[in-house]
Amino acid sequence: MADLTQTQIAQPTPSRLRFKWNTIFDHLILIAGSLLMLMPLVYAFITASYDPVTIHREGLALTFGDELGSNFEKALFEKGGFTKTVDGMVMLKNSFILGIGFAVGKIIISMMAAYAIVYFRLRFATFAFWIIFTTLLLPLEVRILPSYEAIQRLGMANTYSGLIVPLIASATGTFFFRQFFRAVPEELVEAARIDGAGPVKFFIDILVPLSRTMIAAIFIIMFVFGWNQYLWPTLITTDESLFTLVRGIKQIVLTYSDAAIPEHGQALALAIVAMLPPVLIVIFFQSWFVKGLTESDK
Amino acid sequence: MKRAGFTNPWLPILLLVPQLSIIVVFFYWPAAWAIQSSFYLQDPFGFGSTFVGAENYTDIAQSIEYRKVAWFTVYFTAIVTFLSLSIALLLAVKADNVLRGAKTYRTLLMWVYAIAPPVAGFLGIMFFDQSHGPLTRFFGFFGWDFKLGVDYFDTATAMIIVAVWKQIPVNFIFFLSGLQSIPRSVREAALIDNNSGFRRFWDVTFPLLAPTAFFLLIINITYAMFDTFGIIDTMMKGEPGANPMTLVYKVYLDGFRGNDLGGSSAQSVVLMVLVLVLTIFQFRLIERRIHYT
Numbered sequence: 236m237a238d239l240t241q242t243q244i245a246q247p248t249p250s251r252l253r254f255k256w257n258t259i260f261d262h263l264i265l266i267a268g269s270l271l272m273l274m275p276l277v278y279a280f281i282t283a284s285y286d287p288v289t290i291h292r293e294g295l296a297l298t299f300g301d302e303l304g305s306n307f308e309k310a311l312f313e314k315g316g317f318t319k320t321v322d323g324m325v326m327l328k329n330s331f332i333l334g335i336g337f338a339v340g341k342i343i344i345s346m347m348a349a350y351a352i353v354y355f356r357l358r359f360a361t362f363a364f365w366i367i368f369t370t371l372l373l374p375l376e377v378r379i380l381p382s383y384e385a386i387q388r389l390g391m392a393n394t395y396s397g398l399i400v401p402l403i404a405s406a407t408g409t410f411f412f413r414q415f416f417r418a419v420p421e422e423l424v425e426a427a428r429i430d431g432a433g434p435v436k437f438f439i440d441i442l443v444p445l446s447r448t449m450i451a452a453i454f455i456i457m458f459v460f461g462w463n464q465y466l467w468p469t470l471i472t473t474d475e476s477l478f479t480l481v482r483g484i485k486q487i488v489l490t491y492s493d494a495a496i497p498e499h500g501q502a503l504a505l506a507i508v509a510m511l512p513p514v515l516i517v518i519f520f521q522s523w524f525v526k527g528l529t530e531s532d533k
Numbered sequence: 534m535k536r537a538g539f540t541n542p543w544l545p546i547l548l549l550v551p552q553l554s555i556i557v558v559f560f561y562w563p564a565a566w567a568i569q570s571s572f573y574l575q576d577p578f579g580f581g582s583t584f585v586g587a588e589n590y591t592d593i594a595q596s597i598e599y600r601k602v603a604w605f606t607v608y609f610t611a612i613v614t615f616l617s618l619s620i621a622l623l624l625a626v627k628a629d630n631v632l633r634g635a636k637t638y639r640t641l642l643m644w645v646y647a648i649a650p651p652v653a654g655f656l657g658i659m660f661f662d663q664s665h666g667p668l669t670r671f672f673g674f675f676g677w678d679f680k681l682g683v684d685y686f687d688t689a690t691a692m693i694i695v696a697v698w699k700q701i702p703v704n705f706i707f708f709l710s711g712l713q714s715i716p717r718s719v720r721e722a723a724l725i726d727n728n729s730g731f732r733r734f735w736d737v738t739f740p741l742l743a744p745t746a747f748f749l750l751i752i753n754i755t756y757a758m759f760d761t762f763g764i765i766d767t768m769m770k771g772e773p774g775a776n777p778m779t780l781v782y783k784v785y786l787d788g789f790r791g792n793d794l795g796g797s798s799a800q801s802v803v804l805m806v807l808v809l810v811l812t813i814f815q816f817r818l819i820e821r822r823i824h825y826t
Binding site for chain 1: 539552623633639643647651665710784794808809
């Protein structure tokens with residue numbers, strides 16, 4: 236009898252122990268993964284605190300030097316570092332214009348289109364739907380040359396609208412809102428109509444407030460997408476006053492491979508400025524971002 | 534369309550006009566133009582063009598260089614897709630397992646999503662720097678004299694590493710949300726039936742994740758083929774030379790640097806067909822899922 240009790244008590248221990256080892260193993264893998272993701276940025280940030288000669292001699296560093304402030308200051312406010320006529324602040328401003336302009340433009344245009352497709356009896360609704368739908372098939376990279384040609388002919392090269400509008404041509408946003416509107420309960424429209432609300436009033440007073448979280452989620456995704464555009468801005472902006480930070484990376488790289496002692500510190504500082512706003516937005520609005528990214532695909 | 538829709542003759546048209554006009558001007562027109570100019574030979578100095586029929590296409594088919602680029606794209610896409618998917622799946626399964634610090638891990642593993650490909654490429658240049666790059670040193674430790682931008686194989690390896698690093702977060706986010714949507718009851722039932730964690734994963738979790746995995750497969754293929762442009766462009770430091778490149782990069786190179794409009798357009802059309810096939814494949818297998826570009 237005593238034996239039996241003993242074994243019953245003793246039994247859970249090995250399994251709990253194994254469970255614990257498993258957990259430690261899980262954590263080790265996750266820590267390794269997190270470090271893999273984090274280390275490049277840590278290296279870059281710390282190395283940005285040195286003067287170019289030291290970096291050129293020593294390579295990437297893991298302890299802070301004393302040039303951090305001055306490197307960032309030069310990268311942001313000094314003209315002619317990597318470009319000839321603009322400083323980092325101008326590029327930062329342009330990046331925000333592209334990111335916000337693209338996100339806002341896309342949200343407005345696609346919400347309107349999705350509203351028309353979902354809520355109206357329209358004879359060519361299916362046709363319009365397919366016209367918009369087809370654009371999902373071809374990313375901008377595939378039709379880059381003709382798009383460039385079209386912008387040239389329209390005289391929109393080196394303008395903000397030339398930078399932003401062609402990127403809006405893909406229909407991802409429209410699909411997203413179409414899915415969302417279709418899930419909105421039917422009774423709402425009926426109730427609104429009984430109360431005498433017209434389509435415009437219904438849209439502005441009911442549908443838009445209802446879509447708030449979805450709008451926020453899609454804004455974050457689109458902002459990051461717009462901010463990170465590279466190929467299109469590289470082609471369409473040859474005027475330095477329109478360079479975005481991500482576009483400016485190309486300039487950094489080109490200067491980098493030419494110079495004898497490249498401005499490593501400034502280059503890294505500018506690269507960090509280029510990644511910081513979208514990274515912060517993704518981190519702070521994480522739950523919206525994840526929701527927008529994963530739910531829009533259903 | 535809703536059952537109880539509005540009936541208004543002009544409002545929906547007004548609502549659709551902005552989207553439709555942008556699409557026509559910046560999508561259908563360029564696409565049609567690409568198809569048309571792929572049958573012409575453009576004078577490099579802009580003095581008109583001659584109709585050459587399918588010559589641009591036969592040139593592509595016979596070009597040894599194009600074949601090399603196509604094969605590189607295939608290898609590159611396959612390796613990047615496989616590695617980023619499997620690493621992300623491993624991390625997602627582990628992140629789903631742990632209770633403590635789950636949120637912190639999630640943040641740490643996904644923030645790289647927000648980094649632009651060329652910025653990632655630039656970090657890559659620093660890490661694979663000939664004399665001081667930490668990774669160059671690391672490979673040197675094993676007797677591998679790593680030469681980014683000089684050696685074809687080394688450059689390709691560096692591009693793959695950076696491209697995988699950049700893509701892990703997206704896959705991680707989708708896998709994790711896929712795992713979290715598996716009902717608790719299913720997990721508990723599996724736990725009772727089978728004590729081995731590994732078997733449980735392959736028999737229960739993995740099949741339930743299959744739709745997510747397939748969807749991600751397509752996303753990753755499109756990523757590796759198109760979105761890596763920035764990584765490739767920065768990592769070859771603006772000097773294509775004998776460096777590895779993808780098909781999209783070749784379109785850009787021939788069209789904008791080589792001024793071969795016809796050839797570049799024909800390549801665009803080939804890619805369009807490829808994406809079309811890929812998308813149809815995707816829609817046939819899982820409906821109701823669209824991808825983000």
